[in-house]
Amino acid sequence: MGTKPENRSIASVSAELASREHRDSSSKRTKDTNMEFEPQLFSPSSFNNNNNNILPVKGSPRPPTAAAAAAAAGGGGGGDADADADAAAPSDTESGIFSGEHGSCVEHEAELDWFCISEQKLICSHCAVAGSCQGHSVTQLTTRVSAIRNQLVDVCEKIQLQALRIERFVNHTLAAKERALQVEASQAREQVLAQVSRVREALEEEEQRLLEEVQREEERVHEGLLTQRSHWSRALAGLSQTRTRLVHTLTHTPDAQLAVRKRLEEAEGVGAPCDSDKLTLNPSCSDSKLLSGLWASAVLLGPAAECSSADLKFDERTLSPLLSLSEDGRTATFLHKKPRQSPAYDPARFDVWPNVLGSVTMSSGTHRWVTDVAQSGAYKVGVCYHSMERKGAGAGSRLGYNERSWVLSHYDGDFSFCHGGRHQALRSVGRRPRSVGVLLDWPSRTLLFYEPETAAVLHAVTHPFSAPLVAACAVADRSATILQ
Helix, strand or coil, rough: CCCCCCCCCCHHHHHHHHHHHHHHHHHCCCCCCCCCCCCCCCCCHHHHHHCCCCCHHHHHHHHCHHHHHHHHHHCCCCHHHHHHHHHCCHHHHHCEEEECCCCEEECCCCCCCCEECCCCEEEHHHHHHHCCCCCCCCCEEEHHHHHHHHHHHHHHHHHHHHHHHHHHHHHHHHHHHHHEEEEHHHHHHHHHHHHHHHHHHHHHHHHHHHHHHHHHHHHHHHHHHHHHHHHHHHHHHHHHHHHHHHHHHHHHHCHHHHHHHCCCCCCCCCCCCCCCHHCCCEEEEEEEEHHHHHHHHHHHHHHCCCCCCCHHCCHHHHHHCCCEEEECEEEEEEECCCCCCCCCCCCCCCCCCCCCEEEEEEECCCEEEEECCCCCCCCEEEEEEEECCCCCHHHHHHHCCCEEEEEEEEECCEEEEECCEEEEEEECCCCHHHEEEEEEECCCEEEEECCCCCCCCEEEECCEEEEEEEEEEEECCCCEECCC
């Protein structure tokens, strides 16, 4: 970080100035013993003290000559000559206080080894003591240069960190987005084609519309990715150029020019890169109410699915102690009173929530089953990963409250779709259905809930299922039965 410039107080050096002038008067001139410096004057000798913590640049400041010191003190002979010289010399505003060619003060012919903070210019020690900058806030040139250099180093470090962040964003985030775009666009196409293939004769126009929508969405996201890549590439190039200029300034700019530099270049106008939903394919681009409804009807009224209700039962190993299972393994009944004797420990069993899973694992083809829920006022039906947690009262073992389960829930008269702890109210469910059908089409990764009596779709969801699924059910009131 930058070093804070050392501003010398005039009052703090007045005594030291008087001591130096007393020594000079014994060998070079006669001094009026009644003459005193005003407390606002700087002592040239004080400018050479207390420099242990100052970073030297081109050499330590040198003290003024005896003649210059005598002139600054206003004592000694030659008053007429001094008056003539003062009359002939131009003012500070007319000729400037220093010479840029020789780096010396025009008025005092001394080295410009101090910097006036009040007027933002280089001065000599005599200018601070008795010249135009008397009483101003001043600091040594080496201190000023050190502070400027440290500020430039800080700016370079910030630019370098910003460049690294942009490089990571371009090389990792945007590249991953491009790879994900290809996968998501491919999955969207597969979904559309899988559904349309069942009702192609009646829905060719819908198929074409959806494919074009996916294409437009893909092009939109791809264009956004290209725009982001181009923008951050230009920003990265600009940062690199700015850093190069600053490095050149650090290594080639003389100290005098560096000290009077009024503006430090920074990485202006370049914000930090951030991810955005606009760079992701919108999954709703392939949604179609018409297509979903007709597809579900075609599947439900078509050939029997690979997994019929006759093949599906509840798995007794997963049965919660809060439930009882019928002899045929199809009815799960809620127990209002806990059993006196807990069942034997089984890692597959739910020990807190009133859950039970199906006996068949589904990872391909099309599956459907119907659950009778006419007697129950609180239940959940759906699917979950076989790897779902079974123990404890946490969300991991509660259907619909984790990322591994998808269920239709009925509680206190309300219907909702639950997944990952999020509840979506189902306004389409009118009267309370006596049974709920579940349709899982693995090729299109589509899960559909429907009312068997009318084949009305209650809710449909598409998800990239990545592991085998099993039927899932929770009963908190009376019973639920898998129908044959």
